[in-house]
Amino acid sequence: MTAAGQALDERAAAQEDGDDGRLGSGRSWERLVWGVIGIVSVLVVWDLLTRTGLVSDVLISSPGGVVRAARIEYESGILWSEIWATASVWLTGLALAAAVGIVVGLVSGASRIVGHVAEPWLRLLYSIPELALIPILIVWLGLGYTFRVVIVFLSSVFYIAINALAGVRAVENKYFEVAAVYHASPISTFRTVIIPGAFPYILTGLRQGASRALVGAVIAEFLAANNGIGFMITIAGSTLNTSRAMFGVALLGALGIISGELLRRIESRFDGWRVS
Amino acid sequence: MTSATTTASADLVATDVGLRYQVASRKAEVEALRGLSLTIRSGTFVTMVGPSGCGKTTFLKAVAELVSPTAGSITLGGRSLQETRDQRAMVFQDASLFPWFTVEKNAAYGLRMRGVNAREARARVRPVIEMVGLAGFEKAYPHELSGGMQQRVNLARALSVEPRLLLMDEPFAALDAQTREYMQAELMRIWNQSRVTVLFITHQIDEAVYLGDRVVVLSSRPGRVVADIPIELDRPRDLRVKRDKRFSEYEEQIWSLLEIRQAEAGSGGSA
Numbered sequence A: 001m002t003a004a005g006q007a008l009d010e011r012a013a014a015q016e017d018g019d020d021g022r023l024g025s026g027r028s029w030e031r032l033v034w035g036v037i038g039i040v041s042v043l044v045v046w047d048l049l050t051r052t053g054l055v056s057d058v059l060i061s062s063p064g065g066v067v068r069a070a071r072i073e074y075e076s077g078i079l080w081s082e083i084w085a086t087a088s089v090w091l092t093g094l095a096l097a098a099a100v101g102i103v104v105g106l107v108s109g110a111s112r113i114v115g116h117v118a119e120p121w122l123r124l125l126y127s128i129p130e131l132a133l134i135p136i137l138i139v140w141l142g143l144g145y146t147f148r149v150v151i152v153f154l155s156s157v158f159y160i161a162i163n164a165l166a167g168v169r170a171v172e173n174k175y176f177e178v179a180a181v182y183h184a185s186p187i188s189t190f191r192t193v194i195i196p197g198a199f200p201y202i203l204t205g206l207r208q209g210a211s212r213a214l215v216g217a218v219i220a221e222f223l224a225a226n227n228g229i230g231f232m233i234t235i236a237g238s239t240l241n242t243s244r245a246m247f248g249v250a251l252l253g254a255l256g257i258i259s260g261e262l263l264r265r266i267e268s269r270f271d272g273w274r275v276s
Numbered sequence B: 001m002t003s004a005t006t007t008a009s010a011d012l013v014a015t016d017v018g019l020r021y022q023v024a025s026r027k028a029e030v031e032a033l034r035g036l037s038l039t040i041r042s043g044t045f046v047t048m049v050g051p052s053g054c055g056k057t058t059f060l061k062a063v064a065e066l067v068s069p070t071a072g073s074i075t076l077g078g079r080s081l082q083e084t085r086d087q088r089a090m091v092f093q094d095a096s097l098f099p100w101f102t103v104e105k106n107a108a109y110g111l112r113m114r115g116v117n118a119r120e121a122r123a124r125v126r127p128v129i130e131m132v133g134l135a136g137f138e139k140a141y142p143h144e145l146s147g148g149m150q151q152r153v154n155l156a157r158a159l160s161v162e163p164r165l166l167l168m169d170e171p172f173a174a175l176d177a178q179t180r181e182y183m184q185a186e187l188m189r190i191w192n193q194s195r196v197t198v199l200f201i202t203h204q205i206d207e208a209v210y211l212g213d214r215v216v217v218l219s220s221r222p223g224r225v226v227a228d229i230p231i232e233l234d235r236p237r238d239l240r241v242k243r244d245k246r247f248s249e250y251e252e253q254i255w256s257l258l259e260i261r262q263a264e265a266g267s268g269g270s271a
Helices: A002-019 A021-051 A063-075 A079-110 A112-127 A130-141 A145-170 A173-181 A186-223 A229-238 A242-269 B056-063 B082-087 B103-107 B109-113 B118-131 B147-159 B177-194 B205-211 B239-243 B245-267
Strands: B010-023 B028-041 B045-049 B071-076 B088-091 B165-169 B197-201 B214-218 B225-230
Touching: A021 A063, A063 A079, A063 A242, A079 A112, A079 A145, A079 A186, A079 A229, A079 A242, A112 A145, A130 A145, A130 A186, A145 A186, A173 A186, A173 B088, A186 A229, A186 A242, A229 A242, B010 B056, B010 B197, B028 B056, B028 B071, B028 B197, B028 B225, B045 B056, B045 B205, B056 B165, B056 B197, B082 B088, B088 B147, B103 B109, B103 B118, B103 B147, B109 B118, B109 B147, B118 B147, B118 B177, B147 B177, B177 B205, B177 B239, B205 B239, B205 B245, B214 B245, B225 B245, B239 B245
Parallel strands: B045 B197, B045 B214, B088 B165, B165 B197
Antiparallel strands: B010 B028, B010 B071, B214 B225
């Protein structure tokens, strides 16, 4: 399963980083330099191609064009409100998904019977592309703020729940034996064993859920919004302003990277919890 | 064998304990224990050895109420296991410390689960942490500790509830040979201070002889007691006792008992 597989990869990655102190940091410095060189060289080639007129900058824009679009957007004074429009829907939907997903996942993992009932549903809903529900959701909710929040919610809630469930399942039996030997009550066991044991997986679920939720927020804005980054891209596209559209895409990339990096840092603080 | 115990001072009494369980994957029934009887006097250190898979850990888990015997009875101080829940503690084979708690909180776990408030638990755990030699590490996390240190916390967690009976399940098996020897000596030092009744499972014969007032030898599965050997070596014992002639005689004796058992099991259908 994705969640477990990813967790394994990350554990391996964490071990790699930790093992060879000096060598490792040397490598990550090297990685940064080559990463920057890779990005810059593509941008330079892209810029040259459009400057020499080999490709039309109307169709694919150019790095310079994107920077100009960014400046226009910034100077118009509505840039922050566009970003906030997307971010507020994204964060609201994600917060609801986190609250519901974590509780459902933990309880399904902790109670055998709830787990038996909930797991088939979670797996089913997890494999359905939520975006396919859009036509029905429009009928139910119309096109508005609620619709957008619900799309964001549905895009991430099952990821979060499945990861929390996998987290509980991954708690080693020996910890439950300790709780049993010291006669911990079910509530104490939940508090001292299940929640902390599943915590690293919950964070992984939140990180994956956050990026899925951002996709949901943008798709919702394509369909049903009069503000936000997704809306900005739609308008720019339909008026052939590719530079503005590309700038919107870059903004989304930045949001995704910032949130992902933030959560990854929080996750790495709990690496010690994964090792036994 | 010499097992001069009077019921008055008896602590743990196991009578004709049998335990069968179903193995789901093979649809087979396993008989782990049959007719196991054992009495442990208060304040003694009893070690238990037996061929691997003989059910010694199963017996320990039955005393810890992690599994239920299907026959016989186990009592502690004349009362049932359910009535004496808070008089037992266990030291696990794998240290099984919660990675999310500090040394102090791990050691205080048993007390906290008994409803002792955080401050009092911390105060009660301090001297125990000191006794196991971990003063200064109260705020450390388990992953920052070596295997030997983790086992000290495992022991502190059990001792801090001041149990009447301490169950130890091969706690040094995963340690390297040097650390194991050192921890055996440390355990003797700590036990001399607490004098709690101990049932200690091991597969290392020298460990069993070194630590035990008695070595109980189990048969291969289904496990029952085949020999109960009092170890008459002076206490306190330091590691030099392992070079004593009597020490090797005890080792020889237990070895031969186990070899006979293994051979019987190998020739098929005994016990």
